Amino acid sequence: MPVQFSFSHDIAHHRLNRRLLQQRSADLLHLLKLEAAEVSVVFMGDVEMAAYNEQYRKKKGATNVLSFPAGEGDDGFPPQATELGDILVSVDTARREAARAGHSLHHRLIELIIHGMLHLIGYDHERSEDEAVRMWDYEKELFQQIQTTRSVAMPFLAINVDHVATIRQARGGVEPDPVLAASLCELAGADGIVVHLREDRRHIQDRDVRLLRQTVKTKLNLEMANAAEIVDIALEIVPDMITLVPEKRKELTTEGGLDVLANAKKLTKTIEKMRKAGIPVSLFVDADVAQVQAALDVGATFVELHTGPYCEARTMEDQEQQFRLIEQTAELAYETGLRVNAGHGLDYRNAHPIAGLPFIEELSIGHAVVSRAVLVGIENAVREMLAIVRAV
Numbered sequence: 001m002p003v004q005f006s007f008s009h010d011i012a013h014h015r016l017n018r019r020l021l022q023q024r025s026a027d028l029l030h031l032l033k034l035e036a037a038e039v040s041v042v043f044m045g046d047v048e049m050a051a052y053n054e055q056y057r058k059k060k061g062a063t064n065v066l067s068f069p070a071g072e073g074d075d076g077f078p079p080q081a082t083e084l085g086d087i088l089v090s091v092d093t094a095r096r097e098a099a100r101a102g103h104s105l106h107h108r109l110i111e112l113i114i115h116g117m118l119h120l121i122g123y124d125h126e127r128s129e130d131e132a133v134r135m136w137d138y139e140k141e142l143f144q145q146i147q148t149t150r151s152v153a154m155p156f157l158a159i160n161v162d163h164v165a166t167i168r169q170a171r172g173g174v175e176p177d178p179v180l181a182a183s184l185c186e187l188a189g190a191d192g193i194v195v196h197l198r199e200d201r202r203h204i205q206d207r208d209v210r211l212l213r214q215t216v217k218t219k220l221n222l223e224m225a226n227a228a229e230i231v232d233i234a235l236e237i238v239p240d241m242i243t244l245v246p247e248k249r250k251e252l253t254t255e256g257g258l259d260v261l262a263n264a265k266k267l268t269k270t271i272e273k274m275r276k277a278g279i280p281v282s283l284f285v286d287a288d289v290a291q292v293q294a295a296l297d298v299g300a301t302f303v304e305l306h307t308g309p310y311c312e313a314r315t316m317e318d319q320e321q322q323f324r325l326i327e328q329t330a331e332l333a334y335e336t337g338l339r340v341n342a343g344h345g346l347d348y349r350n351a352h353p354i355a356g357l358p359f360i361e362e363l364s365i366g367h368a369v370v371s372r373a374v375l376v377g378i379e380n381a382v383r384e385m386l387a388i389v390r391a392v
């Protein structure tokens with residue numbers, strides 16, 4: 001393996017995504033045309049890093065990254081031509097720097113690996129300002145190139161067919177049938193089907209959920225309020241998972257994430273019932289660290305991060321800020337042990353960056369796909385969305 005990773009015991013609590021780091025480092029070597037090179041990257045805490053900093057640089061305290069180009073080894077033999085050297089990274093320092101810059105921990109770790117790698121191949125930022133600028137620019141360029149290739153598995157696409165039922169209910173008849181629509185979505189390649197059985201039954205009906213349970217071949221995700229009547233239906237039908245959402249009678253669509261903190265007791269009870277029935281529970285939450293932590297505490301398996309504020313942002317700055325918030329919260333949720341989905345308001349223009357976030361497992365998209373289906377047919381609409389989501 002060209003990049004050899006090791007992890008000190010004292011950083012176990014950081015929950016690093018080793019696969020992501022490994023893949024990004026391999027991508028980096030590829031970009032630097034150093035596929036044959038061998039590099040060792042050691043992730044450690046501040047205490048260990050401070051000891052190395054003192055021993056080799058005579059400096060007190062920890063630093064973020066140290067590089068040791070391959071030189072003559074302890075055994076007196078010259079290094080192999082392919083050996084580049086060692087990079088030491090302090091995860092504690094990286095986490096603090098990430099928080100200050102508003103980035104995720106893994107974002108910062110990848111920056112530090114790039115920095116360390118450039119040192120190994122001779123770049124330097126202390127000899128002159130020109131060299132420092134050259135190194136800094138190259139670091140930024142490499143980071144951009146690495147981030148554009150999503151190297152963790154692509155996200156799944158679940159299609160919400162509620163609005164097929166909305167059209168049916170407009171006339172109170174039997175057409176169009178969301179059950180048939182769901183099958184067509186699956187035929188077009190969708191990875192799952194989502195329906196929201198609302199207490200007011202404004203679109204999806206009990207009959208739809210019962211039939212979908214029998215016909216969906218991929219994964220049926222029942223979106224629902226934490227209401228006794230709907231909980232009973234879920235326990236009887238046993239979907240592949242449920243997503244708990246807040247529900248208000250007058251809203252046009254789900255307006256915000258669940259307040260898990262305020263409803264912890266009721267949610268814990270429902271999640272426990274679902275656990276006994278073998279139904280994993282996802283909680284639809286805003287990109288908010290406290291809500292994510294609360295979701296973990298009440299026993300959820302997944303969180304679905306609310307992408308509405310990102311989709312509705314009216315300025316580039318706001319959209320960028322909302323995107324960063326989702327990126328950071330997704331990573332934090334993943335690090336705490338939750339599985340992460342995302343959805344609400346995603347469409348053919350804004351879904352791609354969210355699909356590229358490495359910690360997000362599944363996107364739930366409804367309105368945009370059903371709207372497009374009216375014009376191009378539902379199979380085409382699903383395929384077009386799949387092409388966007390999978391082009392990451």
Ligand code: PXP
Pocket residue numbers: 160162196223243245253254284304342343344345346364365366367368
């Ligand atoms: N996720 C949740 C929790 C939702 O409530 C909805 C809307 O039903 C969606 C995803 C899909 O949102 P949209 O229809 O805007 O794609």
